């Protein structure tokens with residue numbers, strides 16, 4: 001059976017020691033009162049809820065899955081509803097929501113740590129509140145005052161949940177092909193007809209009502225993405241007082257059978273003249289939906305971070321316990337019939353790879369969440385814009401790099417178990433299955449890489465990338481005279497220069513042939529991902545090094561482990577960039593030469 005212990009120490013290290021989060025938050029009027037103690041208390045209590053309530057339901061939920069009935073209702077696995085009630089009673093859905101709608105108004109940087117733990121404990125369960133929070137974000141930004149008053153307090157409290165209904169059978173990535181129709185009704189509402197597929201949390205028995213955010217076309221809408229509008233389509237039409245009324249014409253036609261996240265209901269949703277209300281302006285629905293999609297992309301990164309952490313913890317415990325063969329350099333546990341497998345260099349490679357991805361991702365994610373806090377609440381408009389730009393640049397990296405590494409990492413965790421990882425008993429194969437979807441939904445990782453290279457980097461002539469580069473430059477200059485930091489700073493500075501050159505080179509080639517950008521994008525995102533991780537690993541190493549050097553004997557062993565992992569990252573993972581830069585530079589020709597019929 002798998003185990004999970006919330007990684008509180010590492011979360012505190014990242015938030016307090018590396019990022020100085022509460023000091024930074026003090027600049028923001030809404031969060032000026034947030035102290036370390038408060039942050040730690042929330043994380044600790046959140047961790048208890050995740051480990052004690054959600055984690056025990058992870059395996060049973062995977063085995064039972066959701067159940068669909070012919071009346072269109074869906075039952076979640078045993079224990080899910082009770083966990084939802086406890087979640088609500090503890091005020092957990094309100095954590096980072098605005099106080100005016102019943103939220104606690106805590107910063108995203110604290111919410112992010114809770115999000116990670118939810119996903120370590122039970123990704124499938126965590127998707128119900130995850131999508132609800134996305135719907136809250138979207139309506140908070142684009143809803144009318146009446147829509148906000150009616151829907152937001154109920155989404156915040158967890159009385160109602162939310163979904164995002166974009167995908168249709170013939171269109172996933174290319175939403176411009178979308179066909180669902182919205183016909184105006186006399187009373188200002190719309191009658192919406194169409195079929196949406198793969199809708200996560202589309203139907204279930206957790207909450208009183210489900211608020212679907214649906215993309216559809218108005219009768220006079222232009223073709224393509226410029227003709228898409230966004231509508232609220234509640235499962236039960238509420239009165240102005242919030243009491244649920246008539247059943248609306250949106251029903252779950254079936255559940256998908258799938259590889260992982262069995263306990264999350266993936267629904268085909270049929271809309272037959274369902275009553276909906278326009279959100280935002282007509283034909284600007286995709287823009288409005290982007291609020292939800294951007295938040296969800298970071299949320300998906302957190303899903304993989306959570307899975308990596310729990311899988312790592314289990315593979316580490318196993319590697320210390322499982323006895324096989326002797327160390328190449330002679331017995332390390334001579335009193336036992338064989339050595340624990342953690343003595344073997346390659347088992348260590350697998351463990352350290354996971355550890356480096358997990359801890360690098362956690363630091364990156366917490367920093368990104370801090371940028372979200374600053375972008376939302378800094379009194380200075382320039383600071384808000386700078387944070388917003390960084391968030392926008394690195395959202396696709398958070399989604400794609402963390403989920404690619406998350407899948408690789410959970411696979412390594414399984415591998416550490418040998419054959420015992422492949423069978424169900426230890427729970428490792430579930431993590432691999434669950435982690436796989438994170439590379440696909442919310443825009444596949446290929447689409448994230450096109451977004452990064454095309455829109456975020458080339459789209460503004462590298463301005464946002466340069467802003468991130470300046471942070472690196474400042475760090476490199478600050479640490480440039482510290483010889484002990486050279487092993488971390490030099491590869492960081494070197495990669496920074498290479499990324500600048502590579503971006504310019506691809507940009508030039510893409511001017512002549514747009515396929516050049518498409519051919520380079522996936523490798524490019526991975527290289528930028530490494531630049532981001534190099535920066536955060538160097539920053540973490542700096543803090544750890546200072547603690548170890550200040551008092552080598554008294555320093556908490558945690559810091560030595562951090563330094564060793566930073567060294568491993570730069571020695572064994574970052575060098576992947578050399579090959580990636582080569583393949584990114586190899587151009588489109590080798591991909592495009594073969595006619596489709598000759599494949």
Ligand SMILES: Cc1cc2nc3c(=O)[nH]c(=O)nc-3n(C[C@H](O)[C@H](O)[C@H](O)COP(=O)(O)OP(=O)(O)OC[C@H]3O[C@@H](n4cnc5c(N)ncnc54)[C@H](O)[C@@H]3O)c2cc1C
Pocket residue numbers: 164165166167170171172173174197198199200201258266437440441442443444445446447518
């Ligand atoms: C379990 C699950 C839950 C989901 N939850 C939701 C949800 O809640 N709401 C919702 O609306 N949708 C949801 N989805 C849908 C999901 O977002 C889509 O599956 C995803 O966006 C990809 O679309 P597609 O499956 O149609 O693949 P396609 O768009 O057909 O793509 C197929 C392949 O082609 C590639 N490709 C497409 N276009 C390009 C291009 N221009 N350049 C390079 N490569 C390209 C893709 O990367 C992919 O590898 C869910 C899907 C699953 C499986």
